[in-house]
Amino acid sequence: MRHHPISPITERMQYRAIGIARGRYMPTEKEELTNGFIYTRDGAKIPSVTLGKLLNLIRNHIQLKKLYLWIVYPRCREISQLHLQMVGVWEPKTSKNLKLIEGTNVDASMLPEQENYFSVRGELIYTEPKKNVLVIQIRQIPRGSKLFLPPFWLQVQGKVPTILLNHFLALDLRRQNQSLILERYVVIGSLAKSCL
Template identity: 45%
Template sequence: MRDHPISPVTELLQYRAIGVVRGVYRPESDDQLTRGVLIDSDGNELEAVVLGRMLTLMRRHLDMTAPHLWVVYPRCRESEQLHLQIAGIWEPSTLATAESSDAEATDAEGALDQLPEGDDFFSIRGELIFTKPEANELVVKVRQLPRADGFRPLPFKVQLTGELPLEHLRHFVSLDVRRQGQLLAVEAFEVIAPMPTRGGKGREGSRKGGARPRPAKT
């Protein structure tokens, strides 16, 4: 069993936008389970949709009145309005309960369901296309892998708060991010490399033998 809901990075220029949010999912209606809101411990309501592979799990195995740690893909359709796609759940204690005695499972629950990064952690990797340090604003573009049917999803933009210097514009960056209400705030960043231009050159010259960007799976 994996020990973390966010997989390790396998390629230097690997795009992704993924995180975890703990809350209670409330669907729009009993007939419309795929759309609703995630309600966190502070009462914030985060607009959310459920991806198809999660529906059976939610219907058959989860107590929908209780909070869970959801694995989500963030989208920013409006300023200061976070939208989440629910792709999974991180709850190893559920498996532990099935495989262990009740006493053992109870002891394991607290440790198993906690992450070292804590709740509301996100990993954002992509091209820095906008940064305004004095206003605490930045935007990262994330590319997606083609789907099995050949459809190529368009890149999407993630709006964040934080300070990244202008000199890092058009560079591939890796961000550790924390959700704060409806906002995603940068806690730490790493500049990976300048982005290649159409002519195959980065801002610092030729990229012969360099790594190529790897789109996200989402």
């Protein structure tokens, strides 16, 4: 069994945006489970969609009245409007394949980063330290029959100096309400194209 819901990095310049959101998932319609909201313990109501095999898990094993640690991909559909794509649920006390979802009390202390943690790796394409805002561009790996997936952007609250524009950063973020807040960042390398 994997002891952490977020996979370790396998490449130095690996793009990603993934996190953990603890809450109750409520679909917008009883028969349509793909769209809904995650209601978090801190009172946030975050628009969400379920992806892939998670939909089957929700239909057959998840008790929607309970809190879970959801594995999610963050997106910003509008400025300062967080949207989550739900890809999994993490229950360290259950079997490897998550066929059984037991218990209501997920122990978030088993996560070193605690709940509401997000790991984002991408290119800094905008930063305005005086306004406490930055934007990271994340490139997606093509999947299935799609040869190209467009990059997407995440707006983050925090300060990163303008000298780091066009640099690849690894960021540790924390969700607060509808915002992703910068806790720390590491510069991985420059992505600026040379003018030769």
